[in-house]
Amino acid sequence: MDLEVVPGLTIPAAELDWRFSRSSGPGGQHVNTSDSRVQLTWNIADSTVLSESQRAQLLSRLGRRLTAGRITVTVSEQRSQLRNRETALDHLGAAVRAALAPPAPLRRATRPTRGSARRHLAGKKRRSETKQQRRRPSAE
Numbered sequence: 001m002d003l004e005v006v007p008g009l010t011i012p013a014a015e016l017d018w019r020f021s022r023s024s025g026p027g028g029q030h031v032n033t034s035d036s037r038v039q040l041t042w043n044i045a046d047s048t049v050l051s052e053s054q055r056a057q058l059l060s061r062l063g064r065r066l067t068a069g070r071i072t073v074t075v076s077e078q079r080s081q082l083r084n085r086e087t088a089l090d091h092l093g094a095a096v097r098a099a100l101a102p103p104a105p106l107r108r109a110t111r112p113t114r115g116s117a118r119r120h121l122a123g124k125k126r127r128s129e130t131k132q133q134r135r136r137p138s139a140e
Contacts, residue, residue, distance in 0.1 A: 044069050
């Protein structure tokens, strides 16, 4: 089951490492026999499908999620192992897509318009008048 991250980048199934274990939580029939929790691991540092620039970008942007150059996704949302496997593939693909996406353009700071500044001050004045009406009357 290869994982197509973006057009032109497909992670081969041979590079994906699967581990299965029992999910936590309330059980029922078959609770002690079904290994529905899925751990999907991909070694970014040793991957053959990445260019050096992609590898460097993934290692820097996913740094907090990596352990020894490997990203691990754990899923136990569903009761079915097959559905958890599909979800784990989706989560891994989304994480890699987000890390490979180009950075958003920086916001260019602009001055507020004259009208928005006027409305801002008018709102502050209304709020001030409302609060002044709540005060205790003066003793004079």
